[in-house]
Amino acid sequence: MSAEATPVKRRSWLLLLPLLTFASLAILFWYGLGAGDPSRIPSALIGRPAPQTSLPPLEGLTANGAPVPGLDPSMFKGQVTILNVWASWCVPCHEEAPLLLKLSQDKRIRLAGLNYKDAPDNARRFLGRYGNPFAAVGADANGRAAIEWGVYGVPETFIIGRDGAIAYKLIGPITPDNIDSVLRPQIDKALGGAS
Numbered sequence: 001m002s003a004e005a006t007p008v009k010r011r012s013w014l015l016l017l018p019l020l021t022f023a024s025l026a027i028l029f030w031y032g033l034g035a036g037d038p039s040r041i042p043s044a045l046i047g048r049p050a051p052q053t054s055l056p057p058l059e060g061l062t063a064n065g066a067p068v069p070g071l072d073p074s075m076f077k078g079q080v081t082i083l084n085v086w087a088s089w090c091v092p093c094h095e096e097a098p099l100l101l102k103l104s105q106d107k108r109i110r111l112a113g114l115n116y117k118d119a120p121d122n123a124r125r126f127l128g129r130y131g132n133p134f135a136a137v138g139a140d141a142n143g144r145a146a147i148e149w150g151v152y153g154v155p156e157t158f159i160i161g162r163d164g165a166i167a168y169k170l171i172g173p174i175t176p177d178n179i180d181s182v183l184r185p186q187i188d189k190a191l192g193g194a195s
Helices: 002-032 091-103 120-130 144-148 176-190
Strands: 081-086 110-116 136-140 156-160 166-171
Touching (some): 081 091, 091 120, 091 176, 110 144, 136 144, 166 176
Parallel strands (some): 110 136
Antiparallel strands (some): 156 166
């Protein structure tokens, strides 16, 4: 009887082995990617010049009666710029919009937007609803520019230093928690500690 029980136990163990292997690998990947926190995914672009991608302006977007310009790589030199990747269809973008408007009041920085795969009418309605914090908005209708910027998904926010190099990347939405604990200290660092 014990001779029959041993092969059954071995077969049971062999059936569990793939499941245990998968679970072990899943745990390793989970911790390797920052325990599920997407904002901790590293960016290969940190310290490198911002992509030299020009984007047309968001069609029909105006501020004070003048058209809001698109994105031009030359705008990233000389002033610390916050580039926010957003879309009207992005739920977290709706949640972070008031925080971007508040951030735009900081005269030490310039805010720019990269409107990702969005219909111009929807994007304009979005900015009409929440207010336009951006000095420039580039329309990335096909998503190619977002690929050049290394965007994982919307929203994402980049801090570009005066030298035109990417100083920091926040993956995910700006929140009341991370605006003061993460984003503002990174902006101050890019400004050289200026207040």
